[in-house]
Amino acid sequence: EAQVTQNPRYLITVTGKKLTVTCSQNMNHEYMSWYRQDPGLGLRQIYYSMNVEVTDKGDVPEGYKVSRKEKRNFPLILESPSPNQTSLYFCASSQQGYGYTFGSGTRLTVV
Amino acid sequence: KQEVTQIPAALSVPEGENLVLNCSFTDSAIYNLQWFRQDPGKGLTSLLLIQSSQREQTSGRLNASLDKSSGRSTLYIAASQPGDSATYLCAVQGNTPLVFGKGTRLSVIA
Numbered sequence: 001e002a003q004v005t006q007n008p009r010y011l012i013t014v015t016g017k018k019l020t021v022t023c024s025q026n027m028n029h030e031y032m033s034w035y036r037q038d039p040g041l042g043l044r045q046i047y048y049s050m051n052v053e054v055t056d057k058g059d060v061p062e063g064y065k066v067s068r069k070e071k072r073n074f075p076l077i078l079e080s081p082s083p084n085q086t087s088l089y090f091c092a093s094s095q096q097g098y099g100y101t102f103g104s105g106t107r108l109t110v111v
Numbered sequence: 112k113q114e115v116t117q118i119p120a121a122l123s124v125p126e127g128e129n130l131v132l133n134c135s136f137t138d139s140a141i142y143n144l145q146w147f148r149q150d151p152g153k154g155l156t157s158l159l160l161i162q163s164s165q166r167e168q169t170s171g172r173l174n175a176s177l178d179k180s181s182g183r184s185t186l187y188i189a190a191s192q193p194g195d196s197a198t199y200l201c202a203v204q205g206n207t208p209l210v211f212g213k214g215t216r217l218s219v220i221a
Contacts, residue, residue, distance in 0.1 A: 033208060042213040043200070058208060090154065092209070099145050099160035100202070100209055105153065 006103035023091030032074040036087040117212035134201030
């Protein structure tokens with residue numbers, strides 16, 4: 001089944017403790033991206049990647065890092081999480097012109 | 112910068128009614144437009160994808176239209192059902208990454 005898999009689905013962590021949210025797709029898509037979703041603000045892009053080793057900032061990149069060493073994987077790294085990064089996170093992938101497929105989401109709480 | 116607006120923000124209708132959700136975008140230079148459905152706290156499910164060269168797409172009771180020159184799209188839902196209750200999101204793909212509207216929250220009352 002063609003899908004985007006995110007892990008974990010739920011995560012509660014403390015301020016300052018580094019964490020990684022993994023994202024993997026099995027559709028050989030070139031394009032991958034991360035979004036966060038907050039009430040009243042909608043979906044905002046954090047980072048995106050056009051291909052392996054090519055990443056760029058989205059609208060809200062502060063406090064996040066990404067890497068794209070393999071085509072299928074695009075992890076999101078929070079080096080020093082803060083409470084304002086509490087949010088619902090989505091990973092997505094696409095092939096140009098063929099629409100986006102989204103993961104099931106990761107609900108992160110930073111206390 | 113591309114901006115996407117969805118009207119109304121919320122809509123409540125009785126079961127069986129036909130309804131239209133609206134989406135407008137400011138930059139007509141898009142590759143495609145995609146409609147998604149999101150249930151509370153869940154992921155995004157793709158409903159319809161319209162390429163910039165197309166005028167409409169249909170899937171079951173759903174029909175989406177695109178007027179690129181005027182920057183508008185509509186999602187038509189026929190014979191609505193309580194199971195259609197969800198938030199519907201419109202997103203456009205252009206030279207910039209996918210840009211979303213804030214969605215229309217639909218409630219279909221039995």
